[in-house]
Amino acid sequence: MSFFSRSSSLPSPDKLPKRKSSAFPVSISTLLKACKTIRNLEQVHAQIVQKGVEQDNFLINQFICLCNSFSNIRYATSVFNRVSRPNIYLWNSVIRGHCGNSSVIQTISIFNRMKRSETVPDKYTFPSLIKACSNELAIREGKAIHGSVVRYGVEADIFVRTSLIDLYGKCRQIVCARKVFDGMFERNEVSWTAMIVGYLTFGDLVAARKMFDEMPYRNLASWNAMMCGYLKFGDLESARRLFDEMTERNVVSFTSLIDGYAKAGDMVSARLLFDQSPVRDIVAWSALIAGYSQNGQPHMAVKIFLEMHAQNVKPDEFVLVSLMSACSQVGSLELAKWIDSYVTQSLIDLSQVHVNAALIDMNAKCGNMERASHLFEDMPQRDLISYCSMIQGLSMHGYGTLAVHLFDRMLDEGLTPDNVAFTVVLTACSHAGLVEEGYRYFNSMKNDFSIVPSPDHYACMVDLLGRSGQLKAAYHLIESMPVEPHAGAWGALLGACRLHGNIEIGEVVAGRLFELEPLNAGNYVLLSNIYAAADRWLDVSKVRHKMRERGVRKIPGCSWI
C-alpha cells in the first residue's frame, strides 16, 4: 500500500546526487568509525588490504587508534609493522597503544625503533611514553626519557610536564616532581592533581591538602584524589566531609567511599552509600562484597553477589576472589562447587596467583580436598599461602597427620614459615592430638625462625595439651606466658577441663574467664557442665544463679546438660 505509493514517487536514479569519485578511502574511514567489535575491525582490515591502502598513514592511524581502544595491541602492531614509512602520528599511536598494555621495556623499544627511523619524536610522543614508565614505577627508564624530553626540546609542553610530575610523584621522588611543577609556564587542574597525588603517594597529607586548597580550579578527579588520600590514611571523617562538599560526584567518588567504609568495618554506612549511588559499576559491587566477606558477614557477601548476578553484571576476578573467601567462611561445599565451575568456565585467568590461591583455599575449607590438591599440585611453584590453605583444609577435615607432613614438605621446599603458618600447623597438631609434633614446631618457631609466639600460638599449645589430658602442663604454659593470655587460651583450657572432667583446674580457669569476659555465657555453661558431669548439682545451680545475678543471657545453641 503506502510502500508502493511511496516507492513510485522516489526520484529517478539520474536525479540522485552523484557519488564522489575518490570515494573508497573515505568509505573505509566511515566503516572504521562504525566498528564496534574486533570482528568488525578484521572485516575493515580485509577491505584495506583488498583495496591496497595499507600504506595510507591516515587510515592506518585510525585503524591503530581503534585497536588501542579495544586494547588489542598485537593487532595494531602487526598492521603497523607492514607500513613501510610510518609517519609521526603512526609512531605515536603505536606507543600510546603499548602504554598500559605491554611492558615499559617493549614500549621503549618502539620508541628506540622510532628514533632509528627518520622520524623525530615530538611533544605528543612523550606523555604516553612517560606514563608507561609511571605505570611500572620504572624511574630509571623514566629519567632517561626525561633526558630525551630535554634533548628534543619539548619540556615546555603542559602534557609532557604533567606526565613527568605524575612519574616522579608515583615513584616517590617528590622533590623532582615539585621541581617540574614549579618550572611550568602554565598549569591546569590535571597538573595540580598530579602533584597532589604525588604528595599523597609520598604520605604528605598536609602538603596535598595545602595544594588542593590553593589550586585555582578543581575538577572531579582533583576532588576524588584528595578524598582517596584521606581514605588511604584512614581519615574517614575528612573524606566524608569532602564527599559532602563535592558539587559533582561520579562512580569513583561513591565507590572509593564505599570501599573506605567497608575497610573500616562500617558495613552499614557502606551499604547505605551503595544504595544511594546513582551508578554502580563492578568496582562498587566488588567493594561491598569484599567488605561483607572481610567483616565476618560471608552470607551477606553471597547475597549481594546473587543480587549482582541477577542484574546481569559480569563478575570479575576481584569479585570472584571475595566470593570464594566468603564461601570458605561459610564452608558450603555446594556453593564452592558452583563458584568453582563458574570461575573455570569464565574468562578469568586461573594462573593469576591470588585467583588460584582463593580457589585452593575455598575447596580445602569446604572439604573438597581432592580438587584442592589438584590445583595445589598443578601450581608451577607453591607459595606459603597455598601451603597454609592446604594444611588448614587437611586439618579441618580430620587429616591432621597429612597436614603435618605437608608442613614438613613446605620446609623441604625451602619456604620460610611465618607466624600464620605456625598457627595453622599448631592447630593441625591440636586437632590430631599430635602433642610431640606440636612441641617440636612450637620450639622450632622460636629457635629456628626467631618468631616470638603470639597469644594465638600459646592458645594452640594450651588446646593441644588440654585435649590430650595434660591439663596441668597446659595451665603452667598459660601461667608462664610472657604476654597477657587472651580469653581464647583460657577458653581452650576450660573446654579441656570439661572434656577430662577436671573440676579443680576448671574452677580456677573459669574464675579467670569470668574476670576477662564476665558476659560470655559459654564459660558459665562449660563450668556448669563440668559440675553436672560430676553430679554436683548444688554447684550447677550456683553457677546459674551467678549468671542471673550478672544478667548473662544464655546463647541459643549452648547446651545445658
Next chain:
DNA sequence: TTAGGGTTAG
C-alpha cells in the same frame, strides 16, 4: 589537507 597526549577507585 585530514589525525594525536597528561590526573581520580578494588
